[in-house]
């Protein structure tokens with residue numbers, strides 16, 4: 001039996017992608033790679049819902065965080081970071097490491113930011129040049145309403161630079177880069193894109209291109225301008241991860257065949273399934289149900305059960321691999337990934353296994369409604 005990999009990334013890859021990864025190497029400066037890059041870029045633009053360039057850099061998602069900041073800002077610039085978990089905090093910390101003045105809008109973990117609060121905060125900070133948002137906070141299983149947040153920002157400050165971390169949501173949860181007027185949107189190959197880790201994908205809009213011309217933070221490897229000049233010739237500035245591009249070409253072909261809307265609907269159904277199954281097991285969802293993520297479900301570990309023991313039992317006895325809580329949530333929540341190459345049977349099987357291992361550890365689920373006997377009669 002192979003592992004049922006249900007962490008929120010890296011995610012499983014389809015057999016067609018595994019085959020693509022095993023192909024012979026090709027010349028990254030030859031016509032075959034240029035054709036792949038062109039094909040991939042056009043399809044990425046479709047999934048980013050943008051007409052603007054989508055750049056690829058060989059790196060983890062964190063590289064895209066750094067790239068977004070160094071290309072847009074100058075030392076001492078003020079940015080407002082919306083921090084609702086580990087990844088929002090990481091973006092704020094990287095900004096600080098580069099000498100930006102970082103203001104934080106702290107959001108209770110498990111909740112989303114309120115657009116009116118963001119707007120009011122901006123009113124009190126006239127010098128802010130950029131707003132940093134996390135679309136899907138993978139550490140808490142919450143999806144922010146980026147459309148509403150961006151609208152609130154633009155209503156006050158039309159020229160604000162809006163940077164969106166969509167590492168664990170793009171292609172799975174609706175995000176419209178152009179229609180919502182977002183300046184930089186980035187994602188990571190190991191999440192919704194059905195390929196291994198190692199390729200950061202970054203959409204860059206016109207306001208961000210203008211900012212990149214004057215930004216003074218040091219940058220070399222991450223310079224968007226060089227990447228764009230190369231992309232115009234269907235090349236990359238440095239040696240690209242050729243195998244990952246071959247894999248992405250195949251994955252995007254599959255995604256195009258399924259259709260963007262169908263993929264969003266599949267993820268919503270998987271999110272609903274996971275949440276329903278968790279509730280049936282008598283488990284509390286960590287995230288605000290109105291904003292629960294369709295790519296990762298965070299579940300509170302019941303009192304008296306140790307989260308790490310549960311995760312180990314699932315791995316050793318069921319070959320189901322789930323994520324734990326990060327930072328202050330370690331031991332308190334578990335996270336079930338259902339993004340990318342994810343379908344109902346594997347997700348349902350993981351939830352079955354979760355129920356079995358919780359029972360082994362002494363957790364009793366509530367009796368199903370039909371087994372609870374008749375409810376109170378009107379006379380009671």
Ligand SMILES: Cc1ncc(COP(=O)(O)O)c(C=O)c1O
Nearest residue numbers: 060061062087136138167168188
């Ligand atoms: C929302 C979010 N942002 C950023 C990252 C960082 O990506 P990486 O681990 O590839 O550096 C992750 C990784 O899980 C993420 O989920």
